[in-house]
Structures are given as structure tokens and as C-alpha cells.
Amino acid sequence: MLTLNTANTTIMSSDKFRELFYSHQGKLIHKWDHYLDIYEKHFSKYIGQEINLLEIGVSHGCSLQLWKKYFGDKVNVYAIDINPQCKKLEEEKIKIFIGSQSDERFLQQVIREVPALDIIIDDGGHTMNQQIVSFENLYLKVREGGSYLVEDTHTSYWHEFHGGLKKANTFIEYAKNLIDSLYEGHVPDKRKIVLNEITKHINGISFYDSIVVFEKVLRPQPFHIQKGIDMIESYRPTELKQPSLLMKVKERFFGRVDTFKANNRGKI
Numbered sequence: 001m002l003t004l005n006t007a008n009t010t011i012m013s014s015d016k017f018r019e020l021f022y023s024h025q026g027k028l029i030h031k032w033d034h035y036l037d038i039y040e041k042h043f044s045k046y047i048g049q050e051i052n053l054l055e056i057g058v059s060h061g062c063s064l065q066l067w068k069k070y071f072g073d074k075v076n077v078y079a080i081d082i083n084p085q086c087k088k089l090e091e092e093k094i095k096i097f098i099g100s101q102s103d104e105r106f107l108q109q110v111i112r113e114v115p116a117l118d119i120i121i122d123d124g125g126h127t128m129n130q131q132i133v134s135f136e137n138l139y140l141k142v143r144e145g146g147s148y149l150v151e152d153t154h155t156s157y158w159h160e161f162h163g164g165l166k167k168a169n170t171f172i173e174y175a176k177n178l179i180d181s182l183y184e185g186h187v188p189d190k191r192k193i194v195l196n197e198i199t200k201h202i203n204g205i206s207f208y209d210s211i212v213v214f215e216k217v218l219r220p221q222p223f224h225i226q227k228g229i230d231m232i233e234s235y236r237p238t239e240l241k242q243p244s245l246l247m248k249v250k251e252r253f254f255g256r257v258d259t260f261k262a263n264n265r266g267k268i
């Protein structure tokens with residue numbers, strides 16, 4: 001348990017990453033405080049497990065060391081950085097690849113050299129193109145059940161990083177479009193939704209201030225179930241669009257239309 005007194009607040013936490021971060025005294029590291037809770041929430045299940053982690057963005061190498069301390073002896077840490085100086089920061093269980101996260105050929109080479117990954121963290125250059133190219137090349141290298149975390153996504157709103165509010169092609173707009181892919185089964189007109197190997201393997205997206213986390217699991221075909229006995233006549237909401245005459249006729253002969261089945265005809 002750590003108790004920290006800052007100018008205005010007292011922080012009490014039993015979170016391992018928070019404790020490691022605030023007691024750290026070695027190489028330089030710079031994080032927004034609320035990231036520590038997000039790491040804990042998504043990554044604590046891997047503590048002590050034999051996992052492979054890749055971080056884009058090495059800087060002084062501190063976060064790589066913190067991951068080793070946080071996850072324990074069985075973690076293998078891989079990292080990418082454009083700065084050749086970072087190669088000097090390699091140590092036991094930390095392997096660093098030098099190249100750009102927006103260079104697809106380089107990323108494919110990294111993919112060939114590393115095992116399946118449980119966690120990817122993108123804390124690299126933070127431009128829109130870098131984040132999107134890295135995501136599109138590396139996401140499928142994440143093992144089923146693993147996580148892909150993109151950090152400092154506030155750059156989607158910053159001009160110097162090619163961002164801007166609601167500007168097309170920012171990472172945040174790209175991620176928002178992936179929400180439509182997540183809801184694919186419920187969208188009648190699927191022509192405008194991106195459906196590919198990546199989107200099929202997104203089972204959840206968590207949006208936070210400055211971080212987006214993708215949960216990689218092959219999304220199961222959703223289904224719904226009713227159990228038990230009708231006790232009263234159900235309320236038919238008047239706010240909903242009323243069925244057309246054709247729908248009413250169909251309902252009369254074939255029963256109530258299942259919107260999900262109707263949207264997925266031929267698929268289920």
C-alpha cells in the first residue's frame with residue numbers, strides 16, 4: 001500500500017504499477033497519472049504470467065524496465081524505436097528493434113522475428129499515420145485474448161500531429177469507425193462498415209482520456225434468449241417507429257420479425 005501526499009491530494013492505492021511508478025528513481029519516465037490506473041485495469045491479469053509484450057517508443061528505456069518489474073521474471077519485452085541510440089538500452093529480456101513504426105516493411109520484419117504477443121503498447125511518435133499504420137500491421141500479431149493499447153491519443157486533436165476535432169483520418173475518428181464494425185450484426189446496411197480480419201477480431205474497445213484499448217477476441221455471433229413465462233401483456237413503446245402495413249401483414253402470418261436475424265440473413 002502506498003500513500004503519497006502531493007500539493008493538493010493524498011493518493012492511496014494498492015495498485016502495483018502506481019507503486020512502481022511513484023517509487024521509481026532511475027531512467028527518466030513521463031506519464032499522465034490516470035494512465036497508471038488504466039494499465040492496472042487492463043494488464044493486472046498478466047502479472048506473473050509468461051507473456052510477450054511489445055512497446056512502440058523506448059525513449060530512455062524506463063517503461064520497458066517497469067514492465068519487467070510489473071509482470072515479473074516470465075515476461076519477454078520487445079520494443080521498437082526510430083532512434084538508433086535506443087539499441088544501447090537492450091538488456092536481459094528486453095529486445096529492441098530500430099526502425100519506424102510507419103514503415104510497413106520494417107513492421108512486417110518485426111512480426112516475423114517476435115512470437116505471438118499478449119500486449120502491444122503504442123507510445124511512439126503519436127502522429128495519425130504512425131498510429132494507424134502500426135495498428136493495421138501489428139494488431140493481428142496479438143494473441144486471442146490479448147490487448148492493443150494506443151497511448152496519447154489526444155494528439156488526434158492536435159494540429160502538429162495532423163489531428164483536429166472530427167478531422168477525417170485521425171486515430172480517434174479511425175477508432176470511432178471501428179465501433180460500427182463492432183456493431184456489424186445490428187446494422188442493416190453493411191456496405192459502409194469495414195469488415196476484415198482485424199475488425200472480426202475486435203471484441204471490445206475502451207475509450208479513455210488519451211488512451212484507446214482494443215480487446216482482441218474473435219467476436220462471437222451474438223444471440224439472445226428469453227426464459228420463463230409471460231406474466232403480463234408487454235408494453236409496446238409508442239416512441240418507436242410504428243411497423244409499416246407490409247410489416248404488420250408479415251407479422252400476422254409469420255410472427256414478430258427478429259431485427260437481428262433480418263439484418264444477418266444468409267449469415268446465420
Ligand SMILES: C[S@@+](CC[C@H](N)C(=O)[O-])C[C@H]1O[C@@H](n2cnc3c(N)ncnc32)[C@H](O)[C@@H]1O
Nearest residue numbers: 057058059062063081082083100101123124125
Ligand atoms: C514518448 S517516448 C516513449 C516513452 C517510453 N515509452 C516510456 O514511457 O519511457 C516516444 C518515443 O517514440 C520514438 N519515435 C518517434 N517517432 C517514431 C517512429 N516513427 N517510429 C518508432 N519510434 C518513434 C521516439 O524516438 C521516442 O523514443
